[in-house]
Amino acid sequence: MLSDTSLPVIRATLPVVGENIQEIAKRFYQHMFDARPDLLDGLFNRGNQADGRQQQALAGSIAAFARYLVEKPDQLPDHLLSRVAHKHVSLGLSPDQYEIVHEHLFWAIVDVLGEAVTPEVAAAWDEVYWLMGNMLINQERGL
Ligand code: HEM
Structure with a gap:
C-alpha cells in the first residue's frame, strides 16, 4: 500500500495524470526506443506499437492501479497484475529491465506535465511505479 505521505499526493494528481497518460505513454515509448532500439526488435511487438495498443495497455494499467490504491488504501491490487505478469x-x-522502463517513463512524465511535477509529486509516483514493479517482479519470479 501507499505511504501516508504519497497517498494524498496521488489522490490530488490522479486526474491530471489520468488525462495525460496516453500522451505520457506515447512519449515514453518513443524515448525508450530511441535509446534502446534493440528492445523494439527483440522484445516488443512492432504491430502492437504501430497501432498504439501497447501504449494504451501500459497507460491503462498504471492509471487503474493508482486509482485502486487511492480508493482502497488498505489493499494491494495483486489481481490487477497477474495477466501482465503472465505476459x-x-x-x-x-x-x-524495470529500471529502463522507470527511467524513460519518468522522463516522459516530466516532459508532458512540466513544472507540475514537483519533487513531492515525482516521489509519490515513483512509489506507485515501484510498488507495481516490485509486485510484478515477485509474481513473475514465482511463475
Ligand atoms: C510497472 C511496470 C510495467 C507495467 C505496469 C507494465 C504493463 C504492461 C501491460 C498492461 C501489458 C499488456 C499485457 C497484456 O497484453 O495483457 C504489458 C505488456 C508488455 N510489457 Fe510491460 N509493464 C511494465 C514493465 C515492463 C518492462 C520493464 C518491460 C521490459 C522492458 C515490459 C515489456 C512488455 C512487453 C514486451 C509487453 C508485450 C507488448 C507487446 O505485445 O508488444 N514491461 N506490460
Whole structure:
C-alpha cells in the first residue's frame, strides 16, 4: 500500500495524470526506443506499437492501479497484475529491465506535465511505479 505521505499526493494528481497518460505513454515509448532500439526488435511487438495498443495497455494499467490504491488504501491490487505478469514471463523479461522502463517513463512524465511535477509529486509516483514493479517482479519470479 501507499505511504501516508504519497497517498494524498496521488489522490490530488490522479486526474491530471489520468488525462495525460496516453500522451505520457506515447512519449515514453518513443524515448525508450530511441535509446534502446534493440528492445523494439527483440522484445516488443512492432504491430502492437504501430497501432498504439501497447501504449494504451501500459497507460491503462498504471492509471487503474493508482486509482485502486487511492480508493482502497488498505489493499494491494495483486489481481490487477497477474495477466501482465503472465505476459511478461512468456516474453522472458528480466527484473533489471524495470529500471529502463522507470527511467524513460519518468522522463516522459516530466516532459508532458512540466513544472507540475514537483519533487513531492515525482516521489509519490515513483512509489506507485515501484510498488507495481516490485509486485510484478515477485509474481513473475514465482511463475
Ligand atoms: C510497472 C511496470 C510495467 C507495467 C505496469 C507494465 C504493463 C504492461 C501491460 C498492461 C501489458 C499488456 C499485457 C497484456 O497484453 O495483457 C504489458 C505488456 C508488455 N510489457 Fe510491460 N509493464 C511494465 C514493465 C515492463 C518492462 C520493464 C518491460 C521490459 C522492458 C515490459 C515489456 C512488455 C512487453 C514486451 C509487453 C508485450 C507488448 C507487446 O505485445 O508488444 N514491461 N506490460
